[in-house]
Amino acid sequence: MQVDDGVNIDGVQTVAAQTVRGYTYYPASTTYLGGSNGASQGLHFRWNEDSTFSGAGSLIVNPGLGNGGFRMRFINKENTANTGVVSFTRTGGIQASDYIMSPNQLWSLNGRVKMFTAVATGYLELNIDGGSYGINIFASDERLKSNIEDADKQVAYEAVKNVRLRSFNLKTFAETEGDGDKWEFGFIAQEAREHLKGSVITDKLSYLQVDPLALCGYLIGTVQVLQDKVEALESKVEATEVNISELLRRMKAIDGLDA
Structure with a gap:
């Protein structure tokens, strides 16, 4: 030595x-x-x-x-x-x-957390207490995309409108009995998958997860459709107010003739 x-x-x-x-x-x-x-x-x-x-x-x-x-x-x-x-x-x-560098996975917290159990484009996965959780990497640079076209916002609007909003108790992966924390608003991934195409992924343990990046696109499309509806209604209200003002003016003129 x-x-x-x-x-x-x-x-x-x-x-x-x-x-x-x-x-x-x-x-x-x-x-x-x-x-x-x-x-x-x-x-x-x-x-x-x-x-x-x-x-x-x-x-x-x-x-x-x-x-x-x-x-x-x-x-x-x-x-x-x-x-x-x-x-x-x-x-x-x-x-x-x-x-x-680890050829497989990194462990921490007495083995409760396994890091990088799965990797995909813009996606990492952790395993916590036996359950898989996804982490999305929000890469949105134009240079990373191809076949770019305008999406049909109405499709997003109809999809979001048809997804059932649920309340539930969420168990942890380690729980086999009893109820977990109460969630007042949320989704059931199996139900969301029927309408929000491409927004539900399956982890290594075959549990379904809603991809928040894909969901964000649906929500933005829905907001834009609703914004278009609001602006159309505002235009109708403005036109109605103009018509009412004109009608009142004419009625006042008629009252003047009667006098």
Whole structure:
């Protein structure tokens, strides 16, 4: 092992290799850097400490009276600059100067949250307590789209008008009995799917979810149709007010003739 000047390796526990069932292994062994035992401040290496044949190794940091964590530094060949640093806090947090890559999923909060369980265009998925939740990325740049045409706002209006608005108690994915929190207004995804085409997606656990980005398009189309109706009614009201004013003027003129 090569270490920087001024760092001593001591407390090496030397053990003889043993062969069991054709495998060579070393019993629980320890190497200490900067300390005489694991109870003192220092960096400690252990292997096979949990069981004889586990083959597991541990890198143990005892900060003593300090508050430091542990760093892995990648340096250039001249050892004049860091090219990357990964830091571990005393409580198990990880900080990296670049990205943290996992070939499958990232877990946190004692395994309750699994991140990035599914990825699609503009969509990420999390798994929380066994249930999947979608996160939409609202990318709307024209350069990301093709076959752009004006949509039929009336179709959006009719679709929204026909979706049933529901109230319900929402269970969590971990609940199998009882009622969850009360929602006064919401949708049933199976019902919404009949009318809001393309706005309902299926997660990895086969639960249906309403895509808020797609729903937003339907709602904007509906608002625009309603706005057109309001403006048309306002025009009719204005025309009616003009006609009434003209009628009153003529009636007043007729009253003047009778006098």
